[in-house]
Amino acid sequence: MNEIRPSRPNNLDAFWMPFSDNKYFKGTPRLLARAEGMSYFTPDGTEILDGTAGLWCCNAGHGRREITEAIQKQAAVMDFAPTFQLGHPIAFEAAARVAEMTPEGLDRVFFVNSGSEAADTALKIALAYHRARGEAQRVRLIGRERAYHGVGFGGMSVGGIGPNRKQFGAQLPYVDHLPHTHLPARNAFSRGLPPHGAELADALENLAALHGDTIAAVIVEPVAGSTGVLVPPEGYLQRLRQICDKHGILLIFDEVITGFGRIGANFGAERLGVTPDIMTMAKGLTNAAVPMGAVATSNGVYDAIVNGMPAGIELFHGYTYSGHPLASAAAIATLELHRSEDLPGRVRAIEPYWQDAAHSLRDVPGVIDVRDIGLIAGIELEPRKGKPGARAMEVFRWCFDNGVLTRVTGDIVALSPPLIIEKPHVDRLFGTLADAICAVPA
Ligand SMILES: Cc1ncc(COP(=O)(O)O)c(C=O)c1O
Numbered sequence: 039m040n041e042i043r044p045s046r047p048n049n050l051d052a053f054w055m056p057f058s059d060n061k062y063f064k065g066t067p068r069l070l071a072r073a074e075g076m077s078y079f080t081p082d083g084t085e086i087l088d089g090t091a092g093l094w095c096c097n098a099g100h101g102r103r104e105i106t107e108a109i110q111k112q113a114a115v116m117d118f119a120p121t122f123q124l125g126h127p128i129a130f131e132a133a134a135r136v137a138e139m140t141p142e143g144l145d146r147v148f149f150v151n152s153g154s155e156a157a158d159t160a161l162k163i164a165l166a167y168h169r170a171r172g173e174a175q176r177v178r179l180i181g182r183e184r185a186y187h188g189v190g191f192g193g194m195s196v197g198g199i200g201p202n203r204k205q206f207g208a209q210l211p212y213v214d215h216l217p218h219t220h221l222p223a224r225n226a227f228s229r230g231l232p233p234h235g236a237e238l239a240d241a242l243e244n245l246a247a248l249h250g251d252t253i254a255a256v257i258v259e260p261v262a263g264s265t266g267v268l269v270p271p272e273g274y275l276q277r278l279r280q281i282c283d284k285h286g287i288l289l290i291f292d293e294v295i296t297g298f299g300r301i302g303a304n305f306g307a308e309r310l311g312v313t314p315d316i317m318t319m320a321k322g323l324t325n326a327a328v329p330m331g332a333v334a335t336s337n338g339v340y341d342a343i344v345n346g347m348p349a350g351i352e353l354f355h356g357y358t359y360s361g362h363p364l365a366s367a368a369a370i371a372t373l374e375l376h377r378s379e380d381l382p383g384r385v386r387a388i389e390p391y392w393q394d395a396a397h398s399l400r401d402v403p404g405v406i407d408v409r410d411i412g413l414i415a416g417i418e419l420e421p422r423k424g425k426p427g428a429r430a431m432e433v434f435r436w437c438f439d440n441g442v443l444t445r446v447t448g449d450i451v452a453l454s455p456p457l458i459i460e461k462p463h464v465d466r467l468f469g470t471l472a473d474a475i476c477a478v479p480a
Pocket of ligand 1: 151152153154155157186187188189259263264292293294295320321
């Protein structure tokens, strides 16, 4: 007979936590039980200022009533309906809302459930596009060192963060990487876009010379986030766009963190003045209240695939939950908040204050770089001798224990608060971080 055993209270064993030190965490758990506005609350009610919008995703702040109510309402009307050869109105409405925000010409929206799925979907669409146009030899995908495009095989392969790849061995074939754009000797403590490094895009010319007309697409994050905040050098993305055009290569922007107001415009493409052919998004799309991601493509990419195929299914790709009704409801409510509260405008208004606060850490002993754009800041610490990453991890724990949530990658502290942040929050965030860097041993 099937038996369901009652679980022990407070049992942390069963959940294999992602990207986590499970052994450490389960001995010293740090739990979040509730969230509202700019803050989380621990199970004992301690308030924690959210310096990371969860994981770069709760852009409109936590617990937004408008989003919660939209999800509740939709759950009561229709929990689920397939989108394979069927449709439901709310998914179409959500797609139309997204298309209103994307740069002009990127009007076709394919729904997925996460940033990883968005990255893999974008890569597959790029391959299908070239095949539909009779260029089936274009099978190469170009990523960049230090990039993060999620954890699917496609995203992992074009990604460029060593530990995310080396545990798994097998990668996609036909993948190459551009150099990363981190030039600390020339660009340290730049405010906004660093001045040096546009020429690093020319590495794509070398790859085009090497691989001929076999490159399908280049994928980059407009601002690399997970690796520890790398802001593109002035002119770099423009140069990448030119080289892609010259060689018939599609340009994909992974806007999973730069989308939805994070850098003071709807998308990074708009703020940075370069329009890709394909764009991924997730996180802020639903304020993370329900998982959802999307890929926006140019009309040309869509038309080539959809009109290029005979009648029948045009793209053999999709997820059971593509355009899920609850996620669609959350997206519509979230995008309405973006519009009515002008979240990108709020970011632009507070950005100078944020930038000054971030760069005030320059004089804190052990800080070797500060980078910023929009409501993103990366503060890089001198690593502890022989123990890379240990110092920043202790800073993270010190901040948490003193009521502030930060995020660390290696020895870089990355901050990306909800876009509703106000000046006193900014002061508290950077004040606590400065105290933590001083309190933790070098
Ligand atoms: C640029 C980028 N792409 C893809 C992803 C993966 O998103 P997800 O964790 O939703 O799969 C992330 C996550 O941080 C990201 O920053």
